[in-house]
């Protein structure tokens with residue numbers, strides 16, 4: 534490995550200003566006035582240092598859809614966004630429903646070296662909602678899968694959902710549900726409201742999400758298993774989850790940055806960059822989701838990074854694909870929606886985007902704080918930078934971001950993964966260097 538890195542005068546999420554020394558893959562020392570030895574010294578004055586961000590909901594598209602994203606390009610986008618771990622959704626081709634596929638995805642991540650890639654296993658074979666996939670084989674494989682999801686599709690068969698919860702409970706896994714009643718959302722294009730009628734687009738009722746969450750929390754209670762709700766988008770969903778938590782049901786919930794900032798009004802443009810699943814909702818929903826973060830009803834923020842090639846988005850709204858890229862924009866959007874509005878401080882952001890998603894995903898070795906002896910997984914944010922989010926900020930293969938041309942506060946400046954820099958001064962570190970550092974760090978991990 535390198536001779537280490539010394540970050541000078543960084544601000545931790547609790548406001549403490551300190552130096553941080555990294556040796557090998559760990560944080561070796563935290564304190565004031567640390568003297569540099571033969572290490573790289575980086576001035577972090579004014580930067581907020583967070584434990585590396587963890588995205589529980591990323592679509593990396595490989596294998597099968599490499600024209601949209603690959604494990605390499607998607608983890609480059611992750612590093613640019615301050616992420617050191619991404620959980621990769623199972624809707625690839627082949628679907629990640631066997632030990633072989635999840636192991637392949639994990640290996641591709643290790644080879645690239647920009648972030649830890651933790652594969653998510655499909656709940657049902659081929660995401661077809663008919664038979665349970667090889668859940669046990671994936672859990673026992675070298676990829677040690679703990680999160681299972683048919684995301685993109687809902688596990689709508691109640692008995693299958695019950696069986697999946699029973700199965701994952703045996704090894705402390707979790708089912709991450711994409712809550713969408715398929716019959717209530719046939720051909721749905723945007724949030725169901727007066728606006729959907731006005732625009733002539735088929736509506737997507739809030740009840741299609743809320744009814745599935747209601748059923749699932751009851752099943753989770755009955756089985757005593759862990760349930761995670763993906764991308765909560767309505768005020769009503771928040772109330773169902775609040776009720777379930779008050780009853781002691783083991784449910785956790787995520788919200789995306791876009792559902793914390795954007796509303797259905799954007800559909801007026803008929804610009805398919807704003808077409809997403811679940812759809813952008815009313816301003817009342819956005820406000821309720823922000824309050825749910827303040828109340829602790831929503832546990833984490835996850836990007837639902839969903840890359841699509843240009844032709845899937847530059848077409849009529851009805852024909853366009855659902856989804857937005859979101860790894861690179863997550864921190865600026867969260868700072869704008871939550872920190873600058875006084876809803877969250879950085880300590881809460883660290884919980885929402887790093888510590889809690891690591892806990893839900895049972896991620897081994899993730900740092901619980903920035904202190905000596907912890908794994909060196911770090912993101913440095915400049916909260917005082919203000920800039921227009923332009924296409925150069927996108928480091929993945931696709932550019933379907935709804936934020937292009939918008940101005941935000943906050944930017945990720947440096948990212949450290951396993952003790953080496955993947956992003957420095959806002960620029961990605963070269964592919965060969967990162968791959969070499971990753972190889973060395975895995976070797977160290979094996980020999981120690």
Ligand SMILES: [Zn+2]
Nearest residue numbers: 684685711763
């Ligand atoms: Zn989804």
